[in-house]
Amino acid sequence: MALTGQIAVVTGASRGIGRGIALQLGEAGATVYITGRKPEDSLNSKVGLTGLEQTAEEITKRGGKGIARFVDHQNMDEVKNFFEIIEKDHNGQLDILVNNAYQGVQAIAESIGKPFYETDPEIWDTINNVGLRNHYFCTVYASRLMAARNKGLIVNVSSGGGLRYLFNVAYGVGKQALDRLSVDTSVELAKKNVCVVSLWPGAVKTELCTKKFTDEDGNPNPGAEKMQNMFANGETVEYPGRAVVALASDPKRMNKTGRILITEDLGREYGFVDIDGQTPPNLRSVSFILGHLGWTTTAKFIPSWVRLPGWLIVAGNSHL
Structure with a gap:
């Protein structure tokens, strides 16, 4: 329980990578605030709980403390109010922020293969409002708390999409900007002992990817064989979580501030494997x-x- 007594925030943790990171932080003993939008109908869940609330319960069962908070990360007033609550409830303590919230998956799927000039330009906001602008706001509010205590870790969940063209123009520009956000904020936070990194997971077997590329029997959908094969040997959603826990537990993590880190590189360095016992491929x-x-x-x-x-x-x- 290396993170007992620490306060963490993981945005966008109802499912996918955010959920996996939150569960691993909880397993390490942290108090984990998880955010997501409030659904119109929470009765879709078999037990009457939203996915966010289910994640919070599992965090607590694993030994940490899960706290679900409904936050619309398109609304910066809600974001600001959320961090004010944390400041008040924990006397200004915030040890870990994981910027993971993202909204553009559906828009990306619907626009693949269509050039940017034939796509509604509003896709820029769909992809980069929550996926970039919100991360900046969250980083500002979290940094104020961390700088005051002279310690902290901020992880921006990014991807290799900022390196070369992937999906569409808005996606790639947003990811490269997010990596730049990590680099530039690390410069100003270095003297405050706050570590900021971008984390690049590999192919992650999220619920959405599994549904997108396979049928009910687990067979590849027509035309999706290549993507299905890539994700079949990929990371579980909790492998990036083990990477975040390793960073948060490392007293020398400031040596990594401002860097882009690949999950499997961290697995080799810190000696952890995925929850299924496998070592995922490296990017x-x-x-x-x-x-x-x-x-x-x-x-x-x-x-x-x-x-x-x-x-x-x-x-x-x-x-x-």
């Missing part, structure tokens, strides 16, 4: 990259430990 793994590009036969002959250095990936995708 820098040559075999993973070749397989993702369609070179599945060649990928089988390359050991998974053969990885490209981070600087080479960045250089290879730069047009400067």
Whole structure:
């Protein structure tokens, strides 16, 4: 229970990666505030609870303390009020913030294959209001509490979509901006002993991805074989959570501030595996990259430990 006594916030934790991170923080003993929008009908749940409330209950069962708070992360007044409540209830203590809330999944799915100039420009706000602007606001309010206590950890859940074109223009610009947010805030927070990082999970087997790429029997949907195969060997939603717990427990984490961190790199460094006992593929793994590009036969002959250095990936995708 390495995080007993610590106060954490995970935004967008009803399901997916946010839920997995929140559960692992709770398992490590933290008090975890989880946020999500209030559904119009919470009776869809078998036990009459929303997904957010179910997650809070499981956090508590694992040894932490789960606290569900309905927050519309499109509404900055609600966001501000949420952090004011934490400040009041815990005498200004906030140890961990995980910016994970995201709204644009459905819009991305509906616009794939359509050029940006044929897409309603409102998709920019759909993707980047909650997925970027909100993260900035949350980071501001959390940093005020952390800087006052001279300690803290902020994790921005991002992706390699900021490195090269993925899905659409608004998505890639938003992810690169989020990584830049991590870098630049870390500069100003360094003297306050607050660590800020971007976390890149690999292919994560979220509920939405499983539903999107497979049928009821678990077989790939027509045309989704490539994506289904990639996610079949991917991370569970709790693997990124183990990465966050490892960072939060590391007394030398300031050595990593301002960096982009890949979940499997952290798994090797800190010595943890996924909850299913597996070690997921690394985003820098040559075999993973070749397989993702369609070179599945060649990928089988390359050991998974053969990885490209981070600087080479960045250089290879730069047009400067």
